[in-house]
Structure formats: C-alpha cells, structure tokens
Amino acid sequence: MIFVIFDIDGTLVHSNKVDSQCFADSYETVFGQPLPSIDWRNYPHVTDDTIFGTVFQNHFSRWPSESEKQKFQNHFVASILTAREQDPEAFYEVPGARAMMEALSQDDRYRVGIATGGWEAPAKVKLNFVGIDFAKMPAGYADGNPTRPDILNTAIEQAKALYGEPTKIVYVGDAIWDLTTCREMRLPLIGIRVRGDLDFFTEKGIEFVFAGYKDLTAFQNAIEKVTL
Numbered sequence: 001m002i003f004v005i006f007d008i009d010g011t012l013v014h015s016n017k018v019d020s021q022c023f024a025d026s027y028e029t030v031f032g033q034p035l036p037s038i039d040w041r042n043y044p045h046v047t048d049d050t051i052f053g054t055v056f057q058n059h060f061s062r063w064p065s066e067s068e069k070q071k072f073q074n075h076f077v078a079s080i081l082t083a084r085e086q087d088p089e090a091f092y093e094v095p096g097a098r099a100m101m102e103a104l105s106q107d108d109r110y111r112v113g114i115a116t117g118g119w120e121a122p123a124k125v126k127l128n129f130v131g132i133d134f135a136k137m138p139a140g141y142a143d144g145n146p147t148r149p150d151i152l153n154t155a156i157e158q159a160k161a162l163y164g165e166p167t168k169i170v171y172v173g174d175a176i177w178d179l180t181t182c183r184e185m186r187l188p189l190i191g192i193r194v195r196g197d198l199d200f201f202t203e204k205g206i207e208f209v210f211a212g213y214k215d216l217t218a219f220q221n222a223i224e225k226v227t228l
Contacts, residue, residue, distance in 0.1 A: 010174035093130035095212030113138035
C-alpha cells in the first residue's frame with residue numbers, strides 16, 4: 001500500500017491568493033494591525049499557527065490566547081466564505097483533483113490523506129468548495145502543529161493506525177516549502193503547478209511535475225516511480 005499525502009492550497013484547490021488576502025484582512029480587522037506580508041516565505045514556518053503566532057507576538061510582545069486565536073479563525077473562515085460568495089470563480093478545483101482523489105481512494109494499491117499548513121476549519125471549507133470528500137482521510141493540519149514536518153507526521157501516524165505500515169509514502173505539493181519539507185523528511189515529492197510553470201520544480205531536480213490531474217494514468221505512474 002502506497003500512502004499518498006496531498007497539500008491543499010495550490011495542490012487541490014487554487015485561489016490566486018484570495019485566501020492569503022483574507023488572512024491578512026482578518027488579522028487587521030480583528031487586531032487593528034497590518035499583517036507584514038502575505039509572502040509566507042518571510043515567516044519561520046509556513047503554517048497558520050506559526051504565521052499567526054509570530055505576527056501577534058511581534059505586535060503585542062506575547063503569544064495569543066486560545067480565545068484570541070479562535071476569534072481570528074472565525075473571522076478568517078467567514079472572510080473566505082464571503083470571498084467565495086462574491087466571486088464564485090475563487091477557490092477553484094485544480095483540474096481533475098476530485099476525480100483523481102476518488103479514483104485513488106477506490107484503488108486498493110493506494111491510500112490518500114491530507115497534510116496542509118492551514119488550520120482545519122478553513123481547510124475543510126476550501127475542500128467543500130470543490131467537492132472533495134475528506135471525512136475519512138488521515139489528515140494533518142496546523143492546529144497544534146507548529147512545523148510542516150509535524151503536520152505530515154500527524155497524517156502519517158493516522159494512516160499507520162488505520163491501514164498499517166505503508167510500503168511507500170509520497171507527498172504531493174505545489175510550493176518551495178513542500179520541497180524543503182520533503183527533503184528534510186526524506187520523502188519523495190510529486191509537484192503540482194496549476195499555472196503550468198513546471199520548471200519551478202524540474203529545475204530543482206523534481207522528476208514528476210503536473211499542471212493538474214486530468215491524466216490519471218500518468219499521475220499513477222508517477223506515484224509508482226517517484227523516488228528521492
């Protein structure tokens with residue numbers, strides 16, 4: 001059994017940074033201070049928990065309370081829902097993602113899971129937008145997980161508890177921090193670049209990179225063949 005773990009933003013759901021702007025606008029609305037940047041590379045770890053906590057500490061010289069974090073999360077989720085209502089084209093499915101996830105889930109050779117730097121609540125909202133059924137999948141979210149390896153390990157441990165030891169683990173992601181995390185954890189990566197700039201990954205030595213999932217056979221072939 002091969003365990004295939006998917007990032008969400010830019011990998012299953014694409015938003016053209018609408019969700020990033022919702023994050024920034026929510027922070028300024030709730031706490032009265034601007035978010036320094038929505039270039040997540042400027043933060044120590046690309047997870048909602050760490051980004052939010054780092055910015056909050058810089059502004060207020062302390063870590064946020066759980067109630068403050070929850071207040072922000074609630075506003076962030078509401079902002080995402082409003083953005084989608086105002087622009088139905090926002091948060092669109094990466095081509096073929098839903099059908100591919102369904103096909104892999106029905107194939108005994110594979111098990112699928114989710115591991116995202118986002119918090120669980122907004123992540124589930126975005127998956128719902130594109131009709132991806134995540135209910136029974138092993139999953140790692142930013143809630144309580146400060147780093148991306150923490151998040152991936154959460155999903156991996158859940159998968160092992162449900163299915164036993166996998167013969168192989170493959171991560172599917174779209175960003176430079178996905179590559180960094182996979183190299184740190186010694187996991188093979190399949191790249192997704194929905195805008196078609198496949199050289200973003202190929203120039204970094206990643207063999208299998210796709211703009212979407214419409215060619216299921218090619219994607220399954222990549223799962224089987226990808227190595228470190």
